[in-house]
Amino acid sequence: MPVPEVKAVLAAPDLSTRNAVIAAHLDRLETELGKIHAAIDSLRNILDTPESAVAIEHRTVRSMTALSVSEVVDRDDVFAWWQGARGELRAMVRVQGLDVTGSSGRLYASELFQHGRGQATVFIPIKEEARPIGRVIPLVVPKAELAVLTHRGSLEEIDISYGQLGSYVTTHEISIEGPLREYYLVDANDVADPDQWVTEICWPVFRSDDNP
Helix, strand or coil: CCHHHHHHHHCCCCHHHHHHHHHHHHHHHHHHHHHHHHHHHHHHHHHHCCHHHCCEEEEEECCEEEEEEEEEEEHHHHHHHHHHHHHHHHHHHHHHCCCECCCCEEEECHHHHHCCEEEEEEEEEECCCCCCECCEEEEEECCEEEEEEEEECCHHHHHHHHHHHHHHHHHHCEECCCCEEEEEEECCCCCCCHHHCEEEEEEEEECCCCCC
């Protein structure tokens, strides 16, 4: 228990106040324990899945014009932030009458995964350049060589797919600096059932012509 909370327990004027401080601490411990169990389950799933069962595609993508929202966020807040930012982008596409040319996506700086906080960018590819309004600005999504794994189902379980892709890349590829990517081929805007969602997760790599 943190020192300020220990002091709060010792200084509690009555039993109910003391118990409330202790109960709040227990709730935080249970939340942390749940995260640890989830991480353990994810790692065991990675270990239990044979590499041959993980289908990895290699793809070269061209640069594209897009409309975007970008911000430094905490990893725990990414999902909620992504939902809000994507809704804002979709509204701006409608307001400006823009032609969408592909699936929406997201870019992640490696710091977001390594340190729990980093740059995240949500984008929607469009045919023409758009006017910047508020935090919605034009973006050129850079070209890249990518190792791609298709994740099917809820985004709550996508860490398992990231682990599988990361394991493959560190074994078979030369990973390079650059943001990780996600493309949302089927999502909540297409079908309500998260079991039917389809997300491509993409890792930037360097590949030579003689790679297998």
